[in-house]
Amino acid sequence: MSDQIYLSPPHMGVLELQYVEQAFTSNWLAPVGPHLDRFEREVCTYVDQSAALALNSGTSALHLALKLADIRPGDYVLCSSLTFAASANPIVYQGGIPVFVDSEPESWNMSPDALRTACEMVLSLGHRPKAVVIVHLYGHSARMDELMRICEHYELIVIEDAAEALGTKYKGRSCGTMGRYGIYSFNGNKLITTTAGGMLVSADEGDIEKAKYWATQAKSPLPYYHHTEIGFNYRMSNVLAGIGRGQLAVIESRIQARRSIHQRYKHSLANIPGVQFINESRDERATNWLTVTLLDREVSGVTPEEMMAALAEDHIESRRVWKPLHMQPIYQDCLYVPHHREFSVSEKWFNEGICLPSGSNLSAEEQERVINRLYEQLQARSSAIHS
Numbered sequence: 001m002s003d004q005i006y007l008s009p010p011h012m013g014v015l016e017l018q019y020v021e022q023a024f025t026s027n028w029l030a031p032v033g034p035h036l037d038r039f040e041r042e043v044c045t046y047v048d049q050s051a052a053l054a055l056n057s058g059t060s061a062l063h064l065a066l067k068l069a070d071i072r073p074g075d076y077v078l079c080s081s082l083t084f085a086a087s088a089n090p091i092v093y094q095g096g097i098p099v100f101v102d103s104e105p106e107s108w109n110m111s112p113d114a115l116r117t118a119c120e121m122v123l124s125l126g127h128r129p130k131a132v133v134i135v136h137l138y139g140h141s142a143r144m145d146e147l148m149r150i151c152e153h154y155e156l157i158v159i160e161d162a163a164e165a166l167g168t169k170y171k172g173r174s175c176g177t178m179g180r181y182g183i184y185s186f187n188g189n190k191l192i193t194t195t196a197g198g199m200l201v202s203a204d205e206g207d208i209e210k211a212k213y214w215a216t217q218a219k220s221p222l223p224y225y226h227h228t229e230i231g232f233n234y235r236m237s238n239v240l241a242g243i244g245r246g247q248l249a250v251i252e253s254r255i256q257a258r259r260s261i262h263q264r265y266k267h268s269l270a271n272i273p274g275v276q277f278i279n280e281s282r283d284e285r286a287t288n289w290l291t292v293t294l295l296d297r298e299v300s301g302v303t304p305e306e307m308m309a310a311l312a313e314d315h316i317e318s319r320r321v322w323k324p325l326h327m328q329p330i331y332q333d334c335l336y337v338p339h340h341r342e343f344s345v346s347e348k349w350f351n352e353g354i355c356l357p358s359g360s361n362l363s364a365e366e367q368e369r370v371i372n373r374l375y376e377q378l379q380a381r382s383s384a385i386h387s
Helices: 015-026 034-047 058-068 089-093 112-124 144-153 205-215 238-248 251-269 304-313 345-352 364-386
Strands: 051-055 076-080 097-101 131-135 157-161 181-185 198-202 275-277 291-295 335-337 353-356
Touching: 015 034, 015 238, 034 051, 034 198, 034 238, 051 058, 051 205, 058 089, 058 157, 058 181, 058 198, 058 205, 076 112, 089 097, 097 112, 112 144, 112 335, 131 144, 144 157, 198 205, 238 251, 251 275, 251 291, 251 364, 291 345, 304 353, 304 364, 345 353
Parallel strands: 076 097, 076 131, 097 335, 131 157, 157 181
Antiparallel strands: 051 198, 181 198, 275 291, 291 353
16 A cells, blocks of 8 residues: 655654753743744744744734734725635634635736725725735735735735745745735644744734734733733744744755745646646745646546545545635625636636645655656546547
8 A cells, every 4th residue: 555645744853853842841831932032033034024923823813913904893804715714714803894806817816906896896885995815825926016006005904814925935025024914824734834823924013012912811011910902812832933943944945845846746747738837927936835736627637526536546635726715605795806707717726726745745756656646647538538
C-alpha cells in the first residue's frame, strides 16, 4: 500500500522544539512571555510593518480588525466571495452586512470591476459601504493598486485577509501591509504554523494596543478585575509563539519549496488540453501556498470529483476550490456582484478547480506519483473523448 500523501501537512524543524523546551523550562506557558513578544517583533520585521498582535487564530485577528474599523450593526462590509467562511463570519459577529464580490480571472482575487459595482450598488440602496475585506487567495496577491484606488475613492477601510499569503509580495510590499489592517493565519496547514494561531498587523501602534486590550478580556489596568468593555480570550500562548519563531526562521526556504512544487506541476501538466493554473503576475512574488489547477470538463473529460476520487485511490489527498460564500446556505440572501453581468469567475473556478498536494515537505518522488496519477487520468479521459 502506498504511503499517504497529504495536501499541506505541517513541516517542522529543529528550532521549534528548542523554543518550546525553553518555554517549559522557564514556565512561561500562558498567553504572555518572551517568545510571544519576540514572535510579534520578528513578524513585524519580516513583513516590514510597525506593530503586530499574536492571537489564537486568524479569525480572531479579523474579528479584532473589524472591531477596530468600528463595524456596527447595519454597516455594509464588502468581502471577497471566493474564500473560506472565516473571511466573512467576523463581519456578522459585529452585526455587519456582508456584500460578496467576485474574483477576476487573472489572479482569482477580488475583481476591481466588481468592487466598484458593489460600492455603487450599496450607495443606490441609501447606504455607504464602510469597509472591505480583500483576500489574497492561495498565496497570490490581489491587484492592490487598482483595488486601493477604488477603496480610497469610496472611503473604505481596507482589511487584508492574508491568511493564505504570509510572504507573498505585491510590487515589493508584503501582502497584509497595504491596507489599514492585515491578518495572517498559522493554522496547521498554512505555510508556517503554530498549530493554531494568527496575527493582526497594522502601522497604527495605538490600534494594536487597543486590540491587545480587547484580546485579553478588556481588563482595565487596576489592582483588581475591572471591566468597562466586553473583551475576548484571543491571545496566543507563549508556547505556540515559540513554535512560530522556529517556523518563521525558515520561512523563505518553505516558500521556495512551494514555488518549486508549483513550477513542477505546471511544467508537467500545463500543456495538456483543458488544464489551467494560476499565473504569477509580474507585480507579485507568490508563495503558492496551494497549487490549484482548473479542469475544463468539456476539453479534459474529467471533473474535480472524478479526479479527487482517482487520487484518493492512490492515497493522495486533494480538495475542491473554496465554495464561494454567496453560494453558501448561510449567506444565500446576501448581495453578490459578479465580475461581469453574465460571468461569475468564482463559480467557474469552484466548478472546475482542484487543490493539489503542495506541502513544503513533499518529496520529488511523492510529487511524481501525484503527477503520474493526474496524467494517467487526463490521458485516459482525453482518449475516451476523441475515440
